Amino acid sequence: MKDKLRNGIALSLVPQLLIVFWLGNRPDLVESYYSKGIYPVISEFFRILFGWIPFSIGETIYTLLIILAVRYVFKNRRRIKKHPWLFLRNVVLVFSVFYFTFNWVWALNYYRIPIAEQFAIRDSVTPSEVVDLTEQLILKTNRLQLEITGDSTEMVEVPYDREAIFDKTVEAYGRIQKELPFLAYPFPSLKKATLGALASYMGIGGYLNPFTNEAQVNGLTPVFRLPVVTAHEIGHQIGYAKENETNFIGYLVTMKNEDIHFQYSAAAYALSHCLSAVRRTDEQQFEKLFAKVNTGVQENYRELYEFNLKYANPFEPVFKSIFSTFLKANQQKDGIKSYSKIVELMVGYHDKFPIFRPDENNYDK
Structure with a gap:
């Protein structure tokens, strides 16, 4: 040249x-x-x-x-x-x-235009609205956990291997596109990350290769979290780049799955984000809310915590700092914190589409 x-x-x-x-x-x-x-x-x-x-x-x-x-x-x-x-x-x-x-x-x-406009929902919230949604998600998650295990103290075990989770997630996209055509997902390309251990050390659950449009999912991730991670990466494939938006897509598609284990994965995922949001502003309120979470759900959170602890290393903050800088350079001013902005979208969505039906008993007896 x-x-x-x-x-x-x-x-x-x-x-x-x-x-x-x-x-x-x-x-x-x-x-x-x-x-x-x-x-x-x-x-x-x-x-x-x-x-x-x-x-x-x-x-x-x-x-x-x-x-x-x-x-x-x-x-x-x-x-x-x-x-x-x-x-x-x-x-x-x-x-x-x-x-x-x-x-x-x-x-x-x-x-592109924010996804909140496509759903015609707001994306600004108050602390009290976050607490209200957290309480609703506690009820939802507890009920799903109890329905699956029959024991509020027992951790949920998802009875599928990773390939089955991929297949069920693709099927869920096929169903949801009838309701939401902009989430159509033709010609699936889902793959387990070859370098799963490296991804774990970097704190990555999955990623989209933008040059080949292959969705890579870290197969070492605890199985109860994999349905949401998989749906999240497909969200990137179909054209949503911002992390808060793909987090929301991952939650919504997984929650609308007909399989109760997937619904639990979505509810537990959403609840963890809401609890974290509450904790950042009111530690005492967080403690009160967390005490209401079934022990079995807490055990799943412990499983995820121990997984992250296993791969913790002094370089992970560097990786996250680099990724945060990348996100800020691409219209996500909050950097890696933009992942948690899913809470605003969930509050807006469930304000329009409540978690519980009007005729459904929202309170544990």
């Missing part, structure tokens, strides 16, 4: 940044022409292309690129030392190509 072309590609990063910044202020254009126009074609193409392959093509590509990059630096170390500006130009060139591809094949979805 000639130097003029290399320089041109590297310099193209500047107009790219300006265009993406402009699109960030025009969600109507992104929604109409990209998220509902170009992106579905791209994502379905990649899912058809790679979905049938049993292992992750994306992880294979990442591994090869890392090896090639290390080999290049080692092989050209003297030249790099002699011409550092040329090396910097080449780095910018690579980043420019990466940035263009990343936005074109997936990341412009960060700038």
